[in-house]
Amino acid sequence: MKLEFENVTKNFNGRNGDRPMVVLDGISFGVRESEFFCIVGPSGCGKSTIINLAAGFFRPDQGRVAVNGKEISSPSASRTVVFQEYALFPWKTVFGNIEFGLKCSGIPEEERRQIVYDLAKKVDLEKFLNHYPAELSGGMKQRVAIARSLAVKPEIILMDEPFASLDQQTRDVMQEELLGFMKEFSQTIIFVTHNIEEAIFLGDRVLVLGKRPAHAKALVEVPFSKPRLPQLRNEPVFLALRRDIGGLLRKEAS
């Protein structure tokens, strides 16, 4: 297994005097090498906490989070994160944002320029390298964030509802683009979302989480091969799977 959660429990301290809030309660799952692993669950169920634990921003209270069998102790460029709110550095241009991780790993300037340029071309932003993030649309910002997370050649990319702030059309296009250019990369991806269709369209497997404290409801193998075409969204098998997972989550919500 590439990434493993073993009986992971995470609590957050309540406000003064309240009992600590259990966000994850003994959750276990494993993500395979080069897999596109989606996690779907209701809002506020603790999905982001899983990303934060995998990134090394938090440590679990109990259990173990490991990459290649080694326990995670701190953030590292081998596990980059794409955030819902983009988290682009507003003081850096598109070029500077994509370049930052390369700069940190000590890659010489000439080589950095080449890598940034190649990536920008792949995400169709080579004309915007000198623009600041505030000048870009939401979809463009997220493409910069994805390019930035790929630049350092991580082993795992952690995506925390990256398309949740985009409108429906842009979101569909971004999903298709993401599948498109991930073909050329072999990274393992953990993709968290509350959108069932998104999870099925993108994922090789989908972990369905129940309400807080988050616990695994089901682990679904998605039976569609890649590349996946946009019309897959309307296929009866796709819609049936979507309905099944929806049913699981609805039971949870009531």
Next chain:
Amino acid sequence: MTKNKDVINPWVPILLLLFVWQVCSWAGFLNSQFLPSPLALMSEIVDSFANQHLLGDIFASLKRVLIGFTIAAATGVSLGIFAGTNQVARSFISPLAEIFRPIPPIAWIPIAILWFGLGDKPAFFLVFLGAFFPIFTNSMLGALSLEETHRRAAYSLGADKKHFLADILLPASLPHIFAGMKIGLGVSWMAVITAELVGSQSGLGYMIQFNRFLLNTPKVVVGMVVIGAIGFLLNRLMARVEAALVPWKDFKGANHI
């Protein structure tokens, strides 16, 4: 994405004030013994430049501001960023800053002269005191304003302490740092005049005090006008530097990306 443009050219209200002032002088509303007219001042200014004292006084004051302000900016920004990132440092330095900050530079004059004598040194000290606190406080707020997601993004991209400071924390704090430096520079300019009124033999403050003793009111007003004009220019200069170093600031909501 709109730039903050002035609706009215800044020279319009200034020229309007001079015009009304001149008309009032012509109409006899203003006693020229108490307040000379703008045109009379103009010839006084030309005269002051011609006999070379004014230029020397301007440079003396500017030099003191430059040195005192530079020291204040260097210490204020570094201590402010440090206090903004380190909670122990913050709880240690903040109460001290809160106690010293309300003491105006003018109240320090006796001590400054006692410690440093007359001349440049007490002026450096007063300028430093005036500029340090706004720069320190705003730099600290700047460091505190760094968003958690930016911190996380930086570390997950492999940032070490050095890159985090130079590429993330410092630029994220720059808009606040500049807010502090603009206030600080304004206070510096006031502080140097204050220092020169009492403890100096040169500078615009000294020039005003000197002419006051000679009962030369027009020259006193010349000093005031020049102080105002230079303060105005210093502020504009700082705005230029800021526009060059913080180019992303002009975009709406640029700090919430």
